[in-house]
Amino acid sequence: MSNKRREFLKKTAVSAVGAHIIPAWSWSKQVAPSDQINVGLIGCRNRGWGVLRNQLKNEGVRCLGLCDVDQNILNERNVQVHQESNQKPKLYLDFRKMLEDKDIDAVIIGTPDHWHCLQTVYACQAGKDVYVEKPLANTIEECNIMVEAVRRYNRVVQVGQQQRSSAVWTEAMRFIKSGKLGTLRKVNIWANFNYGIGSPKQPDAAVPQGVDFDFWLGPAPLRSFNPARFHGSWRHFWDYGGGLMTDWGVHLIDMALWAKDVTHAPTTVMAYGENLSFEDYARETYDTMSVIYPMEDYVITWQHAAGLQNGPYNMLYGVEFVGDKATLVANREKWMVNPEDKSKSIDKEKSQPESKHKEVLNDTDLHMQNFLECIKSREEPNCTIENGRNVSLYAHMGNLAVRSGEGKLVW
Numbered sequence: 088m089s090n091k092r093r094e095f096l097k098k099t100a101v102s103a104v105g106a107h108i109i110p111a112w113s114w115s116k117q118v119a120p121s122d123q124i125n126v127g128l129i130g131c132r133n134r135g136w137g138v139l140r141n142q143l144k145n146e147g148v149r150c151l152g153l154c155d156v157d158q159n160i161l162n163e164r165n166v167q168v169h170q171e172s173n174q175k176p177k178l179y180l181d182f183r184k185m186l187e188d189k190d191i192d193a194v195i196i197g198t199p200d201h202w203h204c205l206q207t208v209y210a211c212q213a214g215k216d217v218y219v220e221k222p223l224a225n226t227i228e229e230c231n232i233m234v235e236a237v238r239r240y241n242r243v244v245q246v247g248q249q250q251r252s253s254a255v256w257t258e259a260m261r262f263i264k265s266g267k268l269g270t271l272r273k274v275n276i277w278a279n280f281n282y283g284i285g286s287p288k289q290p291d292a293a294v295p296q297g298v299d300f301d302f303w304l305g306p307a308p309l310r311s312f313n314p315a316r317f318h319g320s321w322r323h324f325w326d327y328g329g330g331l332m333t334d335w336g337v338h339l340i341d342m343a344l345w346a347k348d349v350t351h352a353p354t355t356v357m358a359y360g361e362n363l364s365f366e367d368y369a370r371e372t373y374d375t376m377s378v379i380y381p382m383e384d385y386v387i388t389w390q391h392a393a394g395l396q397n398g399p400y401n402m403l404y405g406v407e408f409v410g411d412k413a414t415l416v417a418n419r420e421k422w423m424v425n426p427e428d429k430s431k432s433i434d435k436e437k438s439q440p441e442s443k444h445k446e447v448l449n450d451t452d453l454h455m456q457n458f459l460e461c462i463k464s465r466e467e468p469n470c471t472i473e474n475g476r477n478v479s480l481y482a483h484m485g486n487l488a489v490r491s492g493e494g495k496l497v498w
Protein backbone atom coordinates (compact mmCIF):
# COMPACT_ATOMS: atom_id res chain seq x y z
CA MET A 88 0.00 0.00 0.00
CA SER A 89 1.45 3.37 -0.96
CA ASN A 90 2.02 6.03 1.69
CA LYS A 91 -0.43 8.32 -0.03
CA ARG A 92 -3.15 5.71 0.15
CA ARG A 93 -2.32 4.85 3.76
CA GLU A 94 -2.60 8.57 4.59
CA PHE A 95 -5.96 8.74 2.85
CA LEU A 96 -7.28 5.73 4.77
CA LYS A 97 -6.10 7.24 8.04
CA LYS A 98 -7.84 10.53 7.26
CA THR A 99 -11.03 8.76 6.20
CA ALA A 100 -11.11 6.75 9.40
CA VAL A 101 -10.60 9.85 11.56
CA SER A 102 -13.26 11.95 9.87
CA ALA A 103 -15.65 9.02 9.79
CA VAL A 104 -15.29 8.42 13.52
CA GLY A 105 -15.85 12.14 14.05
CA ALA A 106 -19.14 11.82 12.22
CA HIS A 107 -20.10 8.66 14.19
CA ILE A 108 -19.73 6.54 11.08
CA ILE A 109 -17.62 3.46 10.60
CA PRO A 110 -16.55 3.17 6.96
CA ALA A 111 -16.83 -0.20 5.26
CA TRP A 112 -15.85 0.77 1.76
CA SER A 113 -16.96 -1.78 -0.76
CA TRP A 114 -13.57 -2.19 -2.39
CA SER A 115 -12.01 -3.29 0.88
CA LYS A 116 -13.60 -6.75 0.73
CA GLN A 117 -14.11 -9.43 -1.87
CA VAL A 118 -17.82 -9.86 -2.55
CA ALA A 119 -19.40 -12.65 -4.58
CA PRO A 120 -20.81 -11.25 -7.84
CA SER A 121 -24.28 -12.47 -6.83
CA ASP A 122 -24.10 -10.29 -3.71
CA GLN A 123 -22.93 -7.22 -5.58
CA ILE A 124 -25.32 -4.34 -6.21
CA ASN A 125 -24.47 -2.00 -9.07
CA VAL A 126 -25.85 1.50 -8.77
CA GLY A 127 -26.06 4.68 -10.80
CA LEU A 128 -26.69 8.20 -9.53
CA ILE A 129 -28.88 10.76 -11.30
CA GLY A 130 -28.39 14.28 -9.90
CA CYS A 131 -25.00 14.47 -8.20
CA ARG A 132 -24.73 17.87 -6.52
CA ASN A 133 -26.02 17.71 -2.96
CA ARG A 134 -28.39 15.10 -1.58
CA GLY A 135 -27.90 12.57 -4.37
CA TRP A 136 -24.18 12.63 -3.73
CA GLY A 137 -24.73 12.17 0.02
CA VAL A 138 -26.99 9.21 -0.63
CA LEU A 139 -24.51 7.59 -3.03
CA ARG A 140 -21.66 8.00 -0.54
CA ASN A 141 -23.87 6.36 1.98
CA GLN A 142 -24.56 3.41 -0.32
CA LEU A 143 -20.89 2.96 -1.04
CA LYS A 144 -20.27 2.41 2.65
CA ASN A 145 -22.07 -0.89 2.29
CA GLU A 146 -20.21 -3.97 1.25
CA GLY A 147 -20.74 -5.09 -2.32
CA VAL A 148 -22.08 -1.79 -3.68
CA ARG A 149 -20.41 -0.56 -6.86
CA CYS A 150 -21.06 2.72 -8.61
CA LEU A 151 -21.29 2.11 -12.36
CA GLY A 152 -22.66 5.45 -13.46
CA LEU A 153 -22.90 9.12 -12.57
CA CYS A 154 -25.31 11.40 -14.41
CA ASP A 155 -25.80 15.14 -14.21
CA VAL A 156 -26.78 17.92 -16.60
CA ASP A 157 -24.03 20.07 -15.09
CA GLN A 158 -20.71 18.84 -16.46
CA ASN A 159 -18.78 20.69 -13.72
CA ILE A 160 -20.53 18.77 -10.97
CA LEU A 161 -20.20 15.52 -12.87
CA ASN A 162 -16.43 15.93 -13.17
CA GLU A 163 -16.03 16.89 -9.53
CA ARG A 164 -18.02 13.90 -8.25
CA ASN A 165 -16.19 11.56 -10.61
CA VAL A 166 -12.87 12.53 -9.06
CA GLN A 167 -14.33 12.09 -5.56
CA VAL A 168 -15.78 8.63 -6.27
CA HIS A 169 -12.39 7.58 -7.54
CA GLN A 170 -10.55 9.04 -4.56
CA GLU A 171 -12.93 7.81 -1.92
CA SER A 172 -13.84 4.36 -3.19
CA ASN A 173 -11.43 3.60 -6.01
CA GLN A 174 -14.22 3.15 -8.54
CA LYS A 175 -14.50 4.44 -12.08
CA PRO A 176 -18.13 5.00 -13.02
CA LYS A 177 -19.18 5.94 -16.54
CA LEU A 178 -20.31 9.54 -16.87
CA TYR A 179 -23.62 10.56 -18.47
CA LEU A 180 -25.30 13.83 -19.31
CA ASP A 181 -28.53 12.03 -20.28
CA PHE A 182 -30.03 9.69 -17.67
CA ARG A 183 -31.80 7.67 -20.40
CA LYS A 184 -28.43 6.54 -21.69
CA MET A 185 -27.41 5.43 -18.22
CA LEU A 186 -30.62 3.42 -17.87
CA GLU A 187 -29.59 1.43 -20.96
CA ASP A 188 -26.71 -0.12 -19.00
CA LYS A 189 -27.99 -3.62 -18.21
CA ASP A 190 -25.41 -4.06 -15.45
CA ILE A 191 -26.96 -1.31 -13.32
CA ASP A 192 -29.38 -2.81 -10.78
CA ALA A 193 -30.57 0.35 -9.05
CA VAL A 194 -30.53 4.11 -9.44
CA ILE A 195 -30.57 6.93 -6.94
CA ILE A 196 -32.62 9.93 -8.05
CA GLY A 197 -31.29 13.10 -6.42
CA THR A 198 -32.61 15.65 -8.91
CA PRO A 199 -34.98 18.56 -8.16
CA ASP A 200 -38.59 17.50 -7.46
CA HIS A 201 -39.91 18.31 -10.95
CA TRP A 202 -37.77 15.50 -12.41
CA HIS A 203 -38.60 12.69 -9.96
CA CYS A 204 -41.63 11.33 -11.80
CA LEU A 205 -40.18 10.98 -15.29
CA GLN A 206 -36.91 9.55 -14.05
CA THR A 207 -38.59 7.06 -11.71
CA VAL A 208 -40.98 5.87 -14.40
CA TYR A 209 -38.19 5.48 -16.98
CA ALA A 210 -36.04 3.65 -14.42
CA CYS A 211 -38.87 1.26 -13.52
CA GLN A 212 -39.52 0.60 -17.20
CA ALA A 213 -35.82 -0.18 -17.63
CA GLY A 214 -36.09 -2.77 -14.83
CA LYS A 215 -34.11 -0.81 -12.23
CA ASP A 216 -34.86 -0.55 -8.52
CA VAL A 217 -34.99 3.04 -7.34
CA TYR A 218 -34.10 5.19 -4.34
CA VAL A 219 -35.99 8.39 -5.12
CA GLU A 220 -35.65 11.51 -3.04
CA LYS A 221 -38.60 13.22 -1.39
CA PRO A 222 -41.04 14.85 -1.89
CA LEU A 223 -42.13 12.08 -4.23
CA ALA A 224 -43.00 14.53 -7.02
CA ASN A 225 -44.02 18.10 -7.66
CA THR A 226 -47.69 17.41 -8.46
CA ILE A 227 -50.38 15.06 -7.20
CA GLU A 228 -50.87 13.52 -10.63
CA GLU A 229 -47.18 12.71 -10.93
CA CYS A 230 -47.28 10.99 -7.53
CA ASN A 231 -50.14 8.79 -8.71
CA ILE A 232 -48.36 7.94 -11.98
CA MET A 233 -45.28 6.88 -10.01
CA VAL A 234 -47.27 4.54 -7.77
CA GLU A 235 -48.78 2.93 -10.83
CA ALA A 236 -45.42 2.50 -12.56
CA VAL A 237 -43.74 0.95 -9.50
CA ARG A 238 -46.55 -1.57 -9.12
CA ARG A 239 -46.85 -2.29 -12.84
CA TYR A 240 -43.12 -2.97 -13.27
CA ASN A 241 -42.83 -4.62 -9.87
CA ARG A 242 -39.78 -2.69 -8.69
CA VAL A 243 -38.33 -2.11 -5.22
CA VAL A 244 -38.59 1.63 -4.62
CA GLN A 245 -37.50 3.37 -1.42
CA VAL A 246 -38.64 6.98 -1.01
CA GLY A 247 -35.98 9.16 0.63
CA GLN A 248 -37.98 9.84 3.81
CA GLN A 249 -35.27 8.40 6.02
CA GLN A 250 -37.18 9.10 9.25
CA ARG A 251 -39.15 5.92 8.44
CA SER A 252 -35.95 3.97 9.22
CA SER A 253 -34.84 6.05 12.20
CA ALA A 254 -34.24 4.51 15.62
CA VAL A 255 -35.50 7.68 17.38
CA TRP A 256 -38.79 7.89 15.50
CA THR A 257 -39.39 4.13 15.64
CA GLU A 258 -38.99 4.23 19.42
CA ALA A 259 -41.24 7.31 19.72
CA MET A 260 -43.90 5.61 17.57
CA ARG A 261 -43.80 2.50 19.76
CA PHE A 262 -44.36 4.68 22.83
CA ILE A 263 -47.25 6.59 21.23
CA LYS A 264 -48.93 3.42 20.00
CA SER A 265 -48.60 1.80 23.45
CA GLY A 266 -51.32 4.21 24.58
CA LYS A 267 -49.19 5.76 27.32
CA LEU A 268 -50.00 9.28 26.10
CA GLY A 269 -53.71 8.54 26.51
CA THR A 270 -55.98 9.52 23.64
CA LEU A 271 -53.91 11.20 20.95
CA ARG A 272 -55.91 14.24 19.88
CA LYS A 273 -53.48 16.63 18.22
CA VAL A 274 -50.21 16.51 16.35
CA ASN A 275 -48.59 19.94 16.05
CA ILE A 276 -45.69 20.26 13.64
CA TRP A 277 -43.34 23.13 12.98
CA ALA A 278 -40.33 23.68 10.71
CA ASN A 279 -38.65 27.08 10.41
CA PHE A 280 -35.16 27.17 8.82
CA ASN A 281 -33.17 30.02 7.32
CA TYR A 282 -32.95 28.50 3.89
CA GLY A 283 -36.74 28.64 3.46
CA ILE A 284 -36.59 32.24 2.21
CA GLY A 285 -34.55 31.39 -0.88
CA SER A 286 -31.41 33.18 -2.01
CA PRO A 287 -30.86 36.91 -2.68
CA LYS A 288 -32.63 38.26 -5.79
CA GLN A 289 -30.49 38.42 -8.94
CA PRO A 290 -31.14 39.36 -12.56
CA ASP A 291 -31.37 36.69 -15.27
CA ALA A 292 -27.95 35.73 -16.57
CA ALA A 293 -26.17 33.62 -19.18
CA VAL A 294 -26.34 29.88 -18.61
CA PRO A 295 -23.09 28.80 -16.87
CA GLN A 296 -20.63 26.91 -19.03
CA GLY A 297 -21.06 23.16 -18.91
CA VAL A 298 -24.74 23.32 -17.91
CA ASP A 299 -27.49 21.92 -20.15
CA PHE A 300 -30.19 24.22 -18.82
CA ASP A 301 -32.90 22.88 -21.16
CA PHE A 302 -32.33 19.45 -19.72
CA TRP A 303 -32.32 20.88 -16.18
CA LEU A 304 -35.74 22.45 -16.88
CA GLY A 305 -37.02 19.24 -18.50
CA PRO A 306 -40.80 19.01 -17.91
CA ALA A 307 -40.93 22.53 -16.38
CA PRO A 308 -41.85 25.59 -18.51
CA LEU A 309 -39.08 27.11 -20.63
CA ARG A 310 -37.56 30.31 -19.23
CA SER A 311 -34.29 32.21 -19.15
CA PHE A 312 -31.60 31.27 -16.65
CA ASN A 313 -31.58 32.85 -13.21
CA PRO A 314 -29.00 31.82 -10.58
CA ALA A 315 -31.51 32.34 -7.75
CA ARG A 316 -33.75 29.59 -9.12
CA PHE A 317 -31.11 27.04 -9.96
CA HIS A 318 -28.91 24.67 -7.87
CA GLY A 319 -30.35 24.34 -4.37
CA SER A 320 -32.66 27.37 -4.52
CA TRP A 321 -35.06 25.91 -7.14
CA ARG A 322 -37.19 24.54 -4.23
CA HIS A 323 -38.71 28.02 -3.66
CA PHE A 324 -40.39 28.18 -7.10
CA TRP A 325 -43.62 26.38 -7.96
CA ASP A 326 -42.36 24.96 -11.26
CA TYR A 327 -39.75 22.87 -9.42
CA GLY A 328 -40.71 22.59 -5.74
CA GLY A 329 -43.05 23.58 -2.93
CA GLY A 330 -40.87 25.43 -0.38
CA LEU A 331 -40.68 24.37 3.24
CA MET A 332 -44.24 23.04 3.05
CA THR A 333 -43.19 20.11 0.86
CA ASP A 334 -39.44 20.02 1.58
CA TRP A 335 -39.86 19.39 5.32
CA GLY A 336 -43.60 18.78 5.27
CA VAL A 337 -43.23 15.29 3.86
CA HIS A 338 -40.70 14.28 6.53
CA LEU A 339 -42.69 15.60 9.48
CA ILE A 340 -46.35 15.24 8.47
CA ASP A 341 -45.43 11.63 7.74
CA MET A 342 -44.77 11.19 11.48
CA ALA A 343 -48.30 12.38 12.24
CA LEU A 344 -49.67 9.82 9.74
CA TRP A 345 -47.44 7.05 11.05
CA ALA A 346 -48.63 7.65 14.63
CA LYS A 347 -52.12 6.48 13.61
CA ASP A 348 -51.11 4.39 10.59
CA VAL A 349 -53.10 6.61 8.26
CA THR A 350 -52.80 5.39 4.68
CA HIS A 351 -55.31 7.58 2.89
CA ALA A 352 -55.20 10.92 1.12
CA PRO A 353 -56.20 14.08 3.01
CA THR A 354 -59.91 14.81 3.07
CA THR A 355 -60.01 18.46 4.12
CA VAL A 356 -57.21 21.02 4.27
CA MET A 357 -57.39 24.60 5.58
CA ALA A 358 -54.41 26.82 5.01
CA TYR A 359 -53.00 30.33 5.29
CA GLY A 360 -49.82 31.21 3.40
CA GLU A 361 -48.14 34.51 2.60
CA ASN A 362 -44.82 36.16 1.90
CA LEU A 363 -44.44 38.64 4.71
CA SER A 364 -40.73 39.17 5.06
CA PHE A 365 -37.26 39.10 3.49
CA GLU A 366 -38.29 40.98 0.33
CA ASP A 367 -34.75 40.94 -1.10
CA TYR A 368 -34.86 37.19 -1.37
CA ALA A 369 -36.20 35.43 -4.46
CA ARG A 370 -39.07 33.00 -3.99
CA GLU A 371 -42.68 32.22 -4.91
CA THR A 372 -43.33 29.70 -2.12
CA TYR A 373 -44.61 31.15 1.15
CA ASP A 374 -42.32 32.21 3.97
CA THR A 375 -45.19 32.07 6.47
CA MET A 376 -47.75 29.25 6.61
CA SER A 377 -50.27 27.64 8.95
CA VAL A 378 -52.21 24.56 7.84
CA ILE A 379 -54.88 22.46 9.54
CA TYR A 380 -55.69 18.88 8.56
CA PRO A 381 -58.82 17.63 10.35
CA MET A 382 -58.53 13.82 10.57
CA GLU A 383 -61.15 11.28 11.70
CA ASP A 384 -60.24 11.26 15.38
CA TYR A 385 -57.43 13.80 15.68
CA VAL A 386 -56.13 16.96 14.09
CA ILE A 387 -52.76 17.69 12.49
CA THR A 388 -51.41 21.25 12.32
CA TRP A 389 -48.42 22.53 10.34
CA GLN A 390 -46.58 25.82 10.95
CA HIS A 391 -43.58 27.36 9.30
CA ALA A 392 -41.83 30.70 9.49
CA ALA A 393 -38.98 30.59 6.98
CA GLY A 394 -35.91 32.66 7.83
CA LEU A 395 -36.00 31.79 11.53
CA GLN A 396 -33.57 29.40 13.14
CA ASN A 397 -35.57 28.62 16.24
CA GLY A 398 -39.01 27.42 17.29
CA PRO A 399 -41.09 25.94 20.13
CA TYR A 400 -39.12 24.02 22.80
CA ASN A 401 -36.02 25.78 21.43
CA MET A 402 -36.24 23.46 18.46
CA LEU A 403 -35.89 24.57 14.86
CA TYR A 404 -38.34 21.89 13.81
CA GLY A 405 -40.24 19.26 15.70
CA VAL A 406 -43.43 17.32 16.24
CA GLU A 407 -45.62 17.51 19.32
CA PHE A 408 -47.98 14.57 19.90
CA VAL A 409 -50.63 15.79 22.34
CA GLY A 410 -52.43 13.11 24.36
CA ASP A 411 -54.78 13.27 27.34
CA LYS A 412 -52.16 11.95 29.73
CA ALA A 413 -48.99 13.38 28.26
CA THR A 414 -47.35 15.16 25.34
CA LEU A 415 -44.46 13.62 23.44
CA VAL A 416 -42.12 15.99 21.62
CA ALA A 417 -39.66 14.68 19.04
CA ASN A 418 -37.12 15.63 16.45
CA ARG A 419 -34.47 13.57 14.65
CA GLU A 420 -32.15 13.48 17.65
CA LYS A 421 -34.43 12.86 20.60
CA TRP A 422 -37.89 12.45 22.02
CA MET A 423 -39.22 13.43 25.42
CA VAL A 424 -42.45 13.06 27.33
CA ASN A 425 -44.12 15.75 29.40
CA PRO A 426 -46.82 14.16 31.59
CA GLU A 427 -49.98 16.11 32.41
CA ASP A 428 -49.76 15.19 36.07
CA LYS A 429 -46.15 15.89 36.99
CA SER A 430 -46.44 13.87 40.21
CA LYS A 431 -47.36 10.66 38.40
CA SER A 432 -44.87 8.50 36.61
CA ILE A 433 -46.04 7.39 33.18
CA ASP A 434 -43.86 4.30 33.16
CA LYS A 435 -40.25 3.37 33.53
CA GLU A 436 -39.24 5.38 30.50
CA LYS A 437 -40.16 8.53 32.36
CA SER A 438 -37.00 8.06 34.40
CA GLN A 439 -35.19 8.73 31.14
CA PRO A 440 -37.15 11.75 29.96
CA GLU A 441 -34.96 12.11 26.91
CA SER A 442 -33.92 9.32 24.66
CA LYS A 443 -30.80 10.28 22.76
CA HIS A 444 -29.37 8.31 19.90
CA LYS A 445 -25.77 8.89 19.13
CA GLU A 446 -24.99 5.48 17.79
CA VAL A 447 -23.01 4.58 14.75
CA LEU A 448 -25.82 4.51 12.22
CA ASN A 449 -27.79 7.62 11.31
CA ASP A 450 -31.24 7.62 9.72
CA THR A 451 -29.92 7.67 6.17
CA ASP A 452 -27.50 4.81 6.88
CA LEU A 453 -30.38 2.70 8.16
CA HIS A 454 -32.68 3.72 5.33
CA MET A 455 -30.06 2.81 2.77
CA GLN A 456 -29.30 -0.54 4.37
CA ASN A 457 -32.99 -1.31 4.33
CA PHE A 458 -33.13 -0.44 0.61
CA LEU A 459 -30.15 -2.67 -0.21
CA GLU A 460 -31.62 -5.56 1.80
CA CYS A 461 -34.94 -5.17 -0.02
CA ILE A 462 -33.22 -5.20 -3.41
CA LYS A 463 -32.02 -8.68 -2.49
CA SER A 464 -35.11 -9.95 -0.65
CA ARG A 465 -37.68 -8.20 -2.94
CA GLU A 466 -39.60 -7.17 0.19
CA GLU A 467 -41.27 -3.80 0.70
CA PRO A 468 -38.84 -1.13 1.94
CA ASN A 469 -39.51 1.01 5.02
CA CYS A 470 -40.84 3.95 3.00
CA THR A 471 -42.98 2.56 0.20
CA ILE A 472 -44.07 4.48 -2.84
CA GLU A 473 -47.55 4.69 -1.26
CA ASN A 474 -46.12 6.23 1.93
CA GLY A 475 -44.32 8.76 -0.26
CA ARG A 476 -47.42 9.50 -2.30
CA ASN A 477 -49.78 9.88 0.66
CA VAL A 478 -47.72 12.37 2.58
CA SER A 479 -46.86 14.32 -0.57
CA LEU A 480 -50.57 14.81 -1.10
CA TYR A 481 -50.93 16.32 2.39
CA ALA A 482 -48.01 18.66 1.77
CA HIS A 483 -49.08 19.71 -1.74
CA MET A 484 -52.66 20.25 -0.60
CA GLY A 485 -51.40 22.78 1.96
CA ASN A 486 -49.86 24.84 -0.83
CA LEU A 487 -52.79 24.25 -3.18
CA ALA A 488 -55.34 25.39 -0.61
CA VAL A 489 -53.58 28.77 -0.49
CA ARG A 490 -52.81 29.02 -4.20
CA SER A 491 -56.43 28.25 -5.11
CA GLY A 492 -57.42 31.44 -3.27
CA GLU A 493 -59.99 29.43 -1.29
CA GLY A 494 -57.94 28.69 1.82
CA LYS A 495 -59.83 25.42 2.10
CA LEU A 496 -59.87 22.32 -0.07
CA VAL A 497 -62.05 19.24 0.25
CA TRP A 498 -60.74 16.12 -1.49
Ligand SMILES: NC(=O)c1ccc[n+]([C@@H]2O[C@H](COP(=O)([O-])OP(=O)(O)OC[C@H]3O[C@@H](n4cnc5c(N)ncnc54)[C@H](O)[C@@H]3O)[C@@H](O)[C@H]2O)c1
Binds near residue numbers: 157200221318
Ligand atom coordinates in the same frame (compact mmCIF):
# COMPACT_ATOMS: atom_id res chain seq x y z
N1 LIG B 1 -34.06 13.23 2.36
C1 LIG B 1 -33.49 14.36 2.72
O1 LIG B 1 -33.23 14.61 3.89
C2 LIG B 1 -33.15 15.37 1.66
C3 LIG B 1 -32.25 16.40 1.94
C4 LIG B 1 -31.95 17.32 0.92
C5 LIG B 1 -32.56 17.20 -0.33
N2 LIG B 1 -33.44 16.19 -0.56
C6 LIG B 1 -34.09 16.04 -1.88
O2 LIG B 1 -33.10 15.70 -2.85
C7 LIG B 1 -33.45 16.26 -4.12
C8 LIG B 1 -32.29 17.08 -4.64
O3 LIG B 1 -32.08 18.18 -3.78
P1 LIG B 1 -30.66 18.91 -3.72
O4 LIG B 1 -30.66 19.80 -2.55
O5 LIG B 1 -29.60 17.88 -3.84
O6 LIG B 1 -30.70 19.76 -5.09
P2 LIG B 1 -29.45 20.35 -5.91
O7 LIG B 1 -29.99 21.43 -6.77
O8 LIG B 1 -28.34 20.68 -4.98
O9 LIG B 1 -28.94 19.12 -6.80
C9 LIG B 1 -29.71 18.59 -7.86
C10 LIG B 1 -28.76 18.03 -8.91
O10 LIG B 1 -29.56 17.43 -9.95
C11 LIG B 1 -29.00 17.81 -11.21
N3 LIG B 1 -30.01 17.68 -12.26
C12 LIG B 1 -31.06 18.49 -12.54
N4 LIG B 1 -31.77 18.01 -13.57
C13 LIG B 1 -31.15 16.85 -13.95
C14 LIG B 1 -31.41 15.88 -14.94
N5 LIG B 1 -32.44 16.00 -15.79
N6 LIG B 1 -30.57 14.82 -15.06
C15 LIG B 1 -29.50 14.70 -14.22
N7 LIG B 1 -29.21 15.57 -13.26
C16 LIG B 1 -30.03 16.65 -13.12
C17 LIG B 1 -28.52 19.24 -10.98
O11 LIG B 1 -27.62 19.66 -11.95
C18 LIG B 1 -27.90 19.09 -9.59
O12 LIG B 1 -26.57 18.63 -9.68
C19 LIG B 1 -34.72 17.06 -3.89
O13 LIG B 1 -35.83 16.30 -4.25
C20 LIG B 1 -34.72 17.33 -2.40
O14 LIG B 1 -35.99 17.53 -1.85
C21 LIG B 1 -33.73 15.27 0.40
